[in-house]
Amino acid sequence: MSTAQNRVNSRITKSWAMYHRALELIPGGTQLISRRPTRFAFGVSPIFATRGKGARIWDVDGNEYIDWVSGIGAILLGYADPVVDEAVKSQIDQGTNFSITHELELELAEELVATIPCAEMVRYTRSGGEACAVAVRIARGTTGRDKILFCGYHGWHDWYMASNLSAEPGLDEHLFSGIEPIGVPRSLKETAIPFPYNDLNTLGELLDRNRGEVAAIIMEPFRSELPPDGYLAGVQRLAREHDVILIFDEVTTGFRLATDGIQSVVGVVPDMSVFAKSISNGYAMGVVTGKQEVMSPAAQMFISSTYWGETVGLTAALTTLREVKRRNVPAIIQHIGEQLKSGLSEIASEIGLPAVCKGASIHPYLEFQIDDAETKTKLNTLYIQEMAKRGCHGYTSFYLNASQGDAEITQTLEAARETFTILADGLNENRIDDLLECVPKQEYFQRLVH
């Protein structure tokens, strides 16, 4: 192991000092686990940002990066999009939070109902986790049942974390292993039950075993790979047979695949679906949509917050949705994803590195085809480290946005050529440990396929 490990690279000295100060003031150092610097090349990747524009961000040390994580998926048009930001600024001039309902609440509802196939009624939140919690509350309230079957990641709230109160922690396969459900009421045990992706038999068995007790199936319809033929239709058939509400969590897929989300592409219209992140190009906003028969009982439920009708989020969502359609963002993203996949895979094969970039073009990922899990993690980290030094910030999976274009692809593929050469030489000469300037990254999210 290199003696350089755990030392900080001189390019991020300010970030590094700020991070250690933050650890004293902010438990965990940051608000989002996916932003923890140990998820990247710890001591080499940037930690604190100052600004972003288009496809790029700048850190507190003055380094410029192409951001291949797009605000952990929240940025869809690009950082500081002029159209969205202009709309937001002009709304700020007219006031943001009122004692009566603002007209934008209705205008956005009409846009959503005209856009999203399952949307007949809508509610708003400020984040994705909140939107999932509201959807689950509505499903429980509408059906009068308590249990929830889930697949994928759905935020931090008690209803979801309750899954880890069971003897076999339910989140191991859907989030990451080792999460203690600290602070989650023990009385919620057995109320949130995980089911594996692409396994209709197990889902059917779970529904049979909990017959009459399940309020909803909530799932990420897919993440890095498009769903296998017939799978989502099979989930819907089971949901209908058991009279259970089907909720798609479209927070991560968002509007990258199609301008109306994923429902028309996968050919399944669920009872409800939730959106956040890219729906508002980074501004705080979440949306719960659904069929009238499922949503309307929410009028009798206590689901209420001062900030859910705040106009910055509403304006940002309305403008983003319209811009996604006007610019045909899914076509742009598809093109970038295809270039990235073919470019990275070709360079790896030319250099003789066992790596391939694959998955859905809207969310591709780089896979090192190495059996040994420890070596694989080290290669992932070394890739992140060397790409960061060459001005490309990210992990081995890519969140795309519509400001990434030819310049970003060219710079990234040049950086990848140098990086892959270092990795291939390191593998051949058995020197990966020496090349690492940091501890191997911690693998957090392992849900679904990636």
Ligand SMILES: Cc1ncc(COP(=O)(O)O)c(C=O)c1O
């Ligand atoms: C599918 C999915 N659902 C819910 C969430 C939670 O969203 P937020 O972080 O805005 O609470 C995320 C966040 O990554 C997500 O990917």
